[in-house]
Amino acid sequence: MDVRLESGERRSVKVRRRSGHVVGDRVEVVGERLQRRERDTELRRRDAMGRTHVVAANLDVLGVVIAPLPPSPAGFVDRALISARAAAIAPFLVVNKADLPGAAELVADVRETWIDGPGGLELPLFIVCAAAPDEPEHARGLAELLTFFAGQRRPRRGAFIGTSGVGKSSLVNAMLPDVALPVGEINEYSGLGRHTTTTATLHELPGGGELIDTPGFRDFGLVDISEAALSEHFPGFREVVFDSGQRCRFNDCRHLSEPDCAIKAAVSDGRLAPARLQRYLELLEGL
Ligand SMILES: Nc1nc2c(ncn2[C@@H]2O[C@H](COP(=O)(O)OP(=O)(O)OP(=O)(O)O)[C@@H](O)[C@H]2O)c(=O)[nH]1
Ligand SMILES: [Zn+2]
Numbered sequence: 001m002d003v004r005l006e007s008g009e010r011r012s013v014k015v016r017r018r019s020g021h022v023v024g025d026r027v028e029v030v031g032e033r034l035q036r037r038e039r040d041t042e043l044r045r046r047d048a049m050g051r052t053h054v055v056a057a058n059l060d061v062l063g064v065v066i067a068p069l070p071p072s073p074a075g076f077v078d079r080a081l082i083s084a085r086a087a088a089i090a091p092f093l094v095v096n097k098a099d100l101p102g103a104a105e106l107v108a109d110v111r112e113t114w115i116d117g118p119g120g121l122e123l124p125l126f127i128v129c130a131a132a133p134d135e136p137e138h139a140r141g142l143a144e145l146l147t148f149f150a151g152q153r154r155p156r157r158g159a160f161i162g163t164s165g166v167g168k169s170s171l172v173n174a175m176l177p178d179v180a181l182p183v184g185e186i187n188e189y190s191g192l193g194r195h196t197t198t199t200a201t202l203h204e205l206p207g208g209g210e211l212i213d214t215p216g217f218r219d220f221g222l223v224d225i226s227e228a229a230l231s232e233h234f235p236g237f238r239e240v241v242f243d244s245g246q247r248c249r250f251n252d253c254r255h256l257s258e259p260d261c262a263i264k265a266a267v268s269d270g271r272l273a274p275a276r277l278q279r280y281l282e283l284l285e286g287l
Contacts, residue, residue: 003027003034023200023212024057024157041089043159044223052223056159056200056212061148063126065094065162065171066110068102072163075283077114078235080161081123082283083222085233092124094145094160096167098138099129113279119236119272124148130170142174149175149209157202157210172213176203227254227287231263234280236273241266254284 001021004010015021015034026037039057046052062084066072077093084091093114095107107127114123126145129138149156160168203211231254232238241262249260255277263280266272 022054022057023202024059026058041087043084043087043089046223058157059089059159059212060156061158062089062091063094063158063160064091065096065160065166065168066106067095067097067162067166068100068106069097070163070165072166075279075286076163077110078279078283079222079225081114081121081235082225082230082233085238086225086229092126092148092158094162094171095125095127096130096171098127098141099132099135103127113275114235117273117275118270119240119266119276121235121239123235128171128174130167130174133174146175146205146207146209149205149211150207151209155205155209157212159212169213172203172211175205175211177206225283225287227284228252230280230283230287231255234276234283236276237263237280240272255280256284 001015002010002012013034019034021027021034021036025039027034028037029035039054041057041059042054043056043059043062044052045055062080064077064080064084066077081091093110095103095110097103107125110125114121115125126141126148128141128145129135130142132138133142149158160171162168201213203213205211232242246262246266248255248258248262250258253261253263255261255263263272263277267274267277
């Protein structure tokens with residue numbers, strides 16, 4: 001795997017296949033070994049056998065990519081947002097294929113569902129056309145996305161998830177100039193893990209920030225969300241209710257028909273949109 005030294009120099013090192021390093025890990029050289037530092041965040045995926053793997057370490061942001069075509073399955077965006085928030089990775093949204101019919105409607109729908117209205121999130125939203133990123137009508141979206149990665153105070157490290165075919169690879173290519181080389185990782189030294197047959201890559205963006213691209217998790221199965229995580233991280237619940245110190249009477253309240261439910265109280269007095277509770281209930285049903 002490749003490591004990036006603090007000096008910025010890159011070096012290839014041999015590690016055991018089962019060393020457990022993943023892309024984004026910070027490592028230190030201890031004698032003959034690379035010792036992993038504690039991770040700030042872990043992005044997990046579930047494989048076909050139902051096992052959970054860490055696919056990337058120390059991500060700051062996770063871009064949930066959708067497009068007019070193919071449509072993402074019902075609940076996908078909410079599940080992705082919840083998974084990111086539960087992992088302490090800040091989510092953002094990307095609507096790709098802005099050139100296709102239906103893009104404007106999708107953007108309106110995204111705003112209404114996640115951003116506007118009572119309980120809406122401060123969720124960065126980028127509207128891009130990865131297939132023609134330099135067309136005048138699409139260039140701004142990509143520029144804004146690159147500015148977001150470059151960060152105001154410090155650069156961000158992110159990755160994209162989304163249904164197969166929404167254009168994640170195209171987006172990565174649009175964000176990286178031709179000369180960009182796949183690089184290893186970080187700080188001191190960092191592990192760029194080889195995941196069985198797929199190689200995870202950490203790209204440095206020209207304007208600042210880093211993009212992790214891992215073929216194996218582009219379309220990864222989201223790990224199961226627990227009832228507790230669903231309630232804690234459902235978009236809007238925390239912002240409107242829990243962060244202002246309101247609690248349901250029962251710690252494990254599912255916000256169904258329990259008495260003294262803070263979520264239902266927020267819906268009845270208009271602080272939370274009823275559609276939010278409805279989407280929560282649909283996800284709860286499907287857990
Ligand atoms: N019209 C249009 N097509 C696009 C755009 N971006 C990507 N595509 C097309 O969408 C198809 C899928 O793009 P990919 O980048 O391979 O999608 P992906 O999300 O990486 O797909 P997986 O690797 O299967 O997860 C390709 O045919 C792209 O050319 C876009 O902005 N507009
Ligand atoms: Zn409740």
